[in-house]
Amino acid sequence: MRIGVPKSRFFFPDEFKILFFIVFCLLAVSFLGQYSAFNGEFNGFVQKHLIRIAAGLIIMLLAYLVAFSVWSNFAYVFYAFALLSLIVVSILGSIKSGAQRWIDFHLFTFQPSELMKLALILALAKYYSLLSSFETREPKNHIFPFILTLLPSVLVLKQPDLGTAGILFCVGVCMIFLSGFPLKIFGALIVGGLSLCPFGWFFLYDYQKKRILSFLNPDYDPLGAGYHVLQSKIAIGSGHIFGRGFLKGTQSKLNFLPEKNTDFIFTTIAEEIGFIGAFFIILLFCALTIYFFWVASEARRPFPWLLCHGLGVLLFLHVFVNIAMVMGIIPTVGIPLPFLSYGGSSLITFMISCGLVMSALSHRKIAHKRVKN
Amino acid sequence: MLASEKSKKDRKTRAKIVTLLMVILSLMLLAKLYVLQIRSSEKYSLMSDKNRIRLSPVLPKRGRIITSDGKIVAGSVHRYKLVMDYCSDKTFGEDLNLLDMCLKLSDPEKQRIIEARSRARPHMSFVIKEGLSWEEYASVSMNLFKFNNLSLETVYVRNYTMPLEFSHVIGYTGKSDDAIQILTGKNGVEAFLNDQLIGTIGSLQTEVNALAKKMRITDFVEPENGADMVLTLDSEIQKYVYDLISEEKAGACVVLDILNGEIVAMASVPGFDANLVSNKMTPRQWKSIVADQLFPLINRAAVCVYPPGSVFKIVVAFAALSEGVIAPGDRISCFGGVKQDDRVFHCWNRNGHGSLDVCGALSWSCDCFFFEVARRLGIEKIVKYAKKFGFGSKIGIELPNEGAGLLPTKSWKFLRYGTIWKPYETMIVGIGQGALLSTLLQTAVMIGKIYTSDYNFTPTMIKGKKKEWAAAPIDPKPLETIKKALRQVCLCGTASRSCNADYGISGKTGSSQVRKIKTEEAGVSQKKFDWKFRDHAFFVGCAPHNAPRYVVAVLIEHGGGGGAVAAPIARKVFDKLMESQR
Numbered sequence: 001m002r003i004g005v006p007k008s009r010f011f012f013p014d015e016f017k018i019l020f021f022i023v024f025c026l027l028a029v030s031f032l033g034q035y036s037a038f039n040g041e042f043n044g045f046v047q048k049h050l051i052r053i054a055a056g057l058i059i060m061l062l063a064y065l066v067a068f069s070v071w072s073n074f075a076y077v078f079y080a081f082a083l084l085s086l087i088v089v090s091i092l093g094s095i096k097s098g099a100q101r102w103i104d105f106h107l108f109t110f111q112p113s114e115l116m117k118l119a120l121i122l123a124l125a126k127y128y129s130l131l132s133s134f135e136t137r138e139p140k141n142h143i144f145p146f147i148l149t150l151l152p153s154v155l156v157l158k159q160p161d162l163g164t165a166g167i168l169f170c171v172g173v174c175m176i177f178l179s180g181f182p183l184k185i186f187g188a189l190i191v192g193g194l195s196l197c198p199f200g201w202f203f204l205y206d207y208q209k210k211r212i213l214s215f216l217n218p219d220y221d222p223l224g225a226g227y228h229v230l231q232s233k234i235a236i237g238s239g240h241i242f243g244r245g246f247l248k249g250t251q252s253k254l255n256f257l258p259e260k261n262t263d264f265i266f267t268t269i270a271e272e273i274g275f276i277g278a279f280f281i282i283l284l285f286c287a288l289t290i291y292f293f294w295v296a297s298e299a300r301r302p303f304p305w306l307l308c309h310g311l312g313v314l315l316f317l318h319v320f321v322n323i324a325m326v327m328g329i330i331p332t333v334g335i336p337l338p339f340l341s342y343g344g345s346s347l348i349t350f351m352i353s354c355g356l357v358m359s360a361l362s363h364r365k366i367a368h369k370r371v372k373n
Numbered sequence: 374m375l376a377s378e379k380s381k382k383d384r385k386t387r388a389k390i391v392t393l394l395m396v397i398l399s400l401m402l403l404a405k406l407y408v409l410q411i412r413s414s415e416k417y418s419l420m421s422d423k424n425r426i427r428l429s430p431v432l433p434k435r436g437r438i439i440t441s442d443g444k445i446v447a448g449s450v451h452r453y454k455l456v457m458d459y460c461s462d463k464t465f466g467e468d469l470n471l472l473d474m475c476l477k478l479s480d481p482e483k484q485r486i487i488e489a490r491s492r493a494r495p496h497m498s499f500v501i502k503e504g505l506s507w508e509e510y511a512s513v514s515m516n517l518f519k520f521n522n523l524s525l526e527t528v529y530v531r532n533y534t535m536p537l538e539f540s541h542v543i544g545y546t547g548k549s550d551d552a553i554q555i556l557t558g559k560n561g562v563e564a565f566l567n568d569q570l571i572g573t574i575g576s577l578q579t580e581v582n583a584l585a586k587k588m589r590i591t592d593f594v595e596p597e598n599g600a601d602m603v604l605t606l607d608s609e610i611q612k613y614v615y616d617l618i619s620e621e622k623a624g625a626c627v628v629l630d631i632l633n634g635e636i637v638a639m640a641s642v643p644g645f646d647a648n649l650v651s652n653k654m655t656p657r658q659w660k661s662i663v664a665d666q667l668f669p670l671i672n673r674a675a676v677c678v679y680p681p682g683s684v685f686k687i688v689v690a691f692a693a694l695s696e697g698v699i700a701p702g703d704r705i706s707c708f709g710g711v712k713q714d715d716r717v718f719h720c721w722n723r724n725g726h727g728s729l730d731v732c733g734a735l736s737w738s739c740d741c742f743f744f745e746v747a748r749r750l751g752i753e754k755i756v757k758y759a760k761k762f763g764f765g766s767k768i769g770i771e772l773p774n775e776g777a778g779l780l781p782t783k784s785w786k787f788l789r790y791g792t793i794w795k796p797y798e799t800m801i802v803g804i805g806q807g808a809l810l811s812t813l814l815q816t817a818v819m820i821g822k823i824y825t826s827d828y829n830f831t832p833t834m835i836k837g838k839k840k841e842w843a844a845a846p847i848d849p850k851p852l853e854t855i856k857k858a859l860r861q862v863c864l865c866g867t868a869s870r871s872c873n874a875d876y877g878i879s880g881k882t883g884s885s886q887v888r889k890i891k892t893e894e895a896g897v898s899q900k901k902f903d904w905k906f907r908d909h910a911f912f913v914g915c916a917p918h919n920a921p922r923y924v925v926a927v928l929i930e931h932g933g934g935g936g937a938v939a940a941p942i943a944r945k946v947f948d949k950l951m952e953s954q955r
Contacts (some may be wrong), residue, residue, distance in 0.1 A: 133377060133379075133380030133381075133383075136380075174391060177387060177391070178384065178387050178388060180380065180384065180387070231424075233409060233417065234417045234421050234424065235417075236406070236409045236410060236417070237409045237413055237414050237416065237418065237420075237421075238414065238417045238418040238420070238421035239410050239414070240410055240411070240414040240418065241410070241414075250421060250424075250425050250580070251421055251424070254425050254581070254582035254583055254588065255582050256424050256425070256582075256583045270406075270410070274410060275406060275407070275411055278406055278410065279403065279406065282399065282402055282403060282406070286395075286399050289395060293388065293392060297385075297388065305384070309391065313391065313395075316395050316398070320395075320399075320402065323402050324398075324402060327402070327405045327409060328405075329402075
């Protein structure tokens with residue numbers, strides 16, 4: 001086990017340039033988007049966001065510089081720590097009434113569910129990397145990873161944070177599927193799970209029910225639950241091909257658009273830069289996901305292979321759920337848009353993801369060199 | 374090794390499935406983005422504009438109404454209005470408390486403001502108080518910056534400087550029925566010339582934020598103020614005439630200048646306070662106006678119709694002379710009554726006038742003479758000439774709902790009552806009674822036609838809008854006889870006691886009955902009857918004699934005898950006109 005930075009790891013392979021380009025573009029959009037969402041003022045919030053971007057970049061490099069084996073070796077430790085903080089949060093939440101998703105350290109707030117996303121992927125990748133391909137065909141070997149997935153999902157659902165819980169669960173299921181879970185049983189479980197969905201209605205909170213109702217019928221409550229999405233659709237739609245122009249979006253500047261910095265940041269940007277800009281942003285996210293998958297396909301070992309796939313799925317699910325939500329394809333769930341939404345936890349999660357993917361790629365390079373040598 | 378290869382392949386397939394799923398989901402996003410931003414963009418752009426753009430009208434200043442002597446009788450003065458923008462409950466409460474400190478609101482006033490807020494359309498501003506006093510205005514405007522949603526607006530209200538004298542001519546204004554609530558003429562010249570007076574409404578387009586707070590002005594179209602209108606009426610004469618008539622209970626007076634067809638004065642008594650009716654008045658004030666037994670809202674000069682009485686004899690005499698039914702020298706004897714259809718129709722002088730020619734009959738207003746003339750003429754011929762002199766139809770004065778009067782004919786009676794016209798009815802119409810009805814203005818115009826020798830003479834009330842008409846000359850021969858007779862009325866006839874002036878007045882008195890006189894009441898003084906049973910007193914005349922210029926028509930409702938009541942008033946009006954010699 002090596003902890004530290006070997007000399008040979010300071011190099012940046014050419015393939016990194018693509019990643020840097022995509023991430024740089026996204027961070028630039030992020031800064032300009034937040035600047036615009038704060039009504040074109042370079043105020044404290046925008047400065048804070050800029051600092052977070054810088055911090056994120058450093059954390060990405062740190063994550064890259066940590067020896068790749070550390071992630072593999074400490075995967076379960078991370079998982080245990082994340083699960084523990086989730087439990088702490090839910091206990092704190094039951095003490096204070098209402099939603100509790102953060103731990104306040106006074107200097108910064110910490111969101112265990114964000115940490116859990118990475119920890120779950122690492123733990124699952126670790127688990128399956130120890131299984132032989134023969135063993136993965138046994139359904140009983142998938143029970144433990146399923147429990148690993150279900151535990152945090154339920155805890156997060158209790159916060160209550162339906163969106164994050166759903167994403168954790170989907171990422172977990174996706175990874176179980178990728179690792180070779182028998183196809184037939186998987187198909188049967190999916191069908192069975194979907195048929196049980198209607199019963200889930202009774203476990204939903206009132207505000208969640210309202211959101212689903214107003215999604216199915218936008219006229220259900222146009223000034224209440226449906227208001228956010230309606231205003232978001234108006235903003236996106238009024239953008240047309242070229243948008244209303246930077247800092248000229250009326251829906252966001254006149255506050256018709258709620259949550260314009262966080263969950264609805266895509267709307268804020270799409271209103272101002274139009275179809276062409278919004279298309280480009282979606283393309284950037286797709287490119288990043290494909291880059292993650294490409295790195296996975298380059299991997300020689302199961303751990304980085306599964307890790308990169310998991311991170312790609314995590315990234316894409318966030319992008320899809322958020323953008324689909326602001327365009328009214330799916331009901332309202334509070335999922336931030338990676339890199340672009342205001343807030344530190346999400347940004348850092350995805351910066352670490354990038355660092356991990358870089359690390360996985362360079363690890364492959366070293367492996368190559370060793371083979372050559 | 375083989376198993377390892379197989380599992381590798383399996384993993385690749387699974388990765389491809391996951392990738393494919395992501396591609397499908399991405400295409401879904403792009404498709405929805407296309408639908409929103411390109412296909413339905415227009416719809417959402419409209420909705421976006423609807424969110425933020427507010428259009429509010431900017432009212433113009435209503436045109437003034439000025440008399441021919443330059444007095445502004447109707448103008449606009451500005452008042453202050455307190456308006457509150459649509460706001461949240463919290464800021465509303467703060468503003469209300471602040472307003473309470475400024476204005477010392479009473480509880481019902483507060484309640485009213487809260488109600489006004491609940492009634493206001495969502496996201497629209499509403500009026501809190503109109504017509505602020507100077508102290509209230511000062512108090513609010515000093516603290517205006519402290520309020521969240523309050524603004525002071527200036528509105529124009531109508532101000533009449535001679536509200537009673539001109540009440541029927543100028544009319545009054547009120548707010549329009551639509552949402553804009555612009556001042557609109559509701560009666561009189563205000564209503565008739567509303568299109569010119571009202572001006573063009575401007576608009577203010579503002580951008581508001583989600584809390585309906587105005588952020589900036591995006592467009593402003595300036596309103597165009599209404600045009601000033603100059604009347605032919607003379608404020609001095611109008612006031613003089615109004616005060617004169619006001620000495621009686623109710624009546625009217627019309628003064629025409631036949632040289633240019635202008636109406637110099639048109640007064641109806643009692644008048645009403647146009648300022649009160651135009652602006653806010655209490656229900657009690659309105660009730661007192663409506664319930665008044667003298668009906669102050671009615672224009673007695675041009676809208677209300679009366680039996681013209683003896684004044685109509687001019688038309689009958691002219692018709693008889695023109696049709697050759699009588700010659701100027703022909704005499705008819707009056708014995709104080711005529712028997713027709715088994716009934717006796719009395720002359721006003723039950724002792725009889727003796728033998729009279731047409732001049733004498735007009736100057737003494739002998740009823741028997743005209744019973745006979747009317748019998749000879751027949752109703753059709755009377756109506757034919759009455760029409761020519763402007764009876765039975767509207768004159769075309771610049772007032773809404775002008776009275777048309779009524780010319781009874783055989784067919785009219787049949788259609789109206791389903792009975793046959795009887796000969797005695799022709800006789801009664803011959804002395805201006807019966808079903809015959811006319812406005813005071815129509816009798817004045819009749820005199821105007823005689824002294825301009827023009828059937829098409831039409832008066833006007835608006836300066837510089839002299840009506841153009843093709844002259845239709847009246848046959849001069851019978852006209853001379855009529856003019857001579859009218860002169861005689863004032864020299865030695867029914868109006869000789871009051872209208873024998875140096876400058877020479879010609880005219881005709883009239884006392885129109887409002888009910889049948891019973892036999893035992895014959896010769897009883899009018900003053901002993903109840904007011905509402907007394908005769909209407911008429912006088913129409915023209916002066917000066919050698920150069921006819923002014924026509925004066927006076928009506929005293931239930932005044933009694935025309936010679937005794939109406940003629941002296943007309944004389945005073947003539948004196949005033951001669952003195953001022955406009």
